[in-house]
Amino acid sequence: MRTAALQLFAEHGFAAVSMRQIASAVGVQAGALYNYTADKQSLLFDLMKTHMQDVLAAVPDTPHLTPTQQLEAFVRFHIAFHHRRPEEVFIAYMELRNLTPDNFEIIEELRRSYEARLQGILARGIASDDFAVEDAKIATFAVIAMLTGVNTWFKEGGRLSLADVQDQYWHMVRKSVGA
């Protein structure tokens, strides 16, 4: 059910997908789904929460490295991890407005935790003069937006490999923060 909902929500949007469509993709009738989720909202929330927790569990935590090495590890991780989960990434960003206020707050807090990882790396690098950038918070927004944008155009099997993309984005990020 979660896999079917993930694909349908990513393709058509949460509001445009009915429980009957999800049931049909699973191969059951709509009523059967309610043995596995309280309602449609809970299904969306579970998908988003699981994704955000997966990201947080997988992001490298290597305080022994230099700020530049930590930043490179973050850039390569973000691109690779998000590339493997395009539907989850898309939903986690596009369907925020379809969460109830309580659920929204929980997802937002998880997202802020992830951004705080990058912001911490940047702030330490600024303090140690490894990086030359005016504001760690703005640089965090800029870098994450840049990296997440890869998912909107990159498809495996084209002119560039994922490693090529990681290399080029790392070069641009490194220069942009003066590392």
Place this chain on the structure above:
Amino acid sequence: MRTAALQLFAEHGFAAVSMRQIASAVGVQAGALYNYTADKQSLLFDLMKTHMQDVLAAVPDTPHLTPTQQLEAFVRFHIAFHHRRPEEVFIAYMELRNLTPDNFEIIEELRRSYEARLQGILARGIASDDFAVEDAKIATFAVIAMLTGVNTWFKEGGRLSLADVQDQYWHMVRKSVGA
């Protein structure tokens, strides 16, 4: 009707907004809207097409400037223009999947034309050795994603003015492409 639809689509999403809601915001009954739009899909398409044409009409075209000056003008324009039209920008990105295939192709072509403006600046700057970046196409995606991300967090009246944000993003973009 267009203003009401714009705000409602941006807030709740195209699929989640009914013609009755739009009519209510305008102050008429739902049937009256069909004197101004053929159907709901045409209303979405018109909003997106108008926005993309507005962007293309407003983007600076100054071939007499140096590549670095052109890039700076593009960065400042993109941030300022998109800041003034948050609903249009949001819809133009989020509701692409709710367009019919024919309408989608038209909007995509307009979007590609806009990206081609930036890509042309970058390609000329690479050819003239004003910029040091591996691939103009990837740098285009990276810069546009970074700049469009401003809309997700920047609100006027906070710690930073729009001019501050333009300055900081221009510094990061300039360094990232080696200008």
Place this chain on the structure above:
DNA sequence: GTCTATAATCCGATAGAC
């Protein structure tokens, strides 16, 4: 040009049989 009324269909969620 706006209204009311309605056609035809779909929705989320639940009840109860098995």
Place this chain on the structure above:
DNA sequence: GTCTATCGGATTATAGAC
């Protein structure tokens, strides 16, 4: 644990009065 059937209400779009 899945099914059928259903409740109460929503939807887009149209028809025809005024």
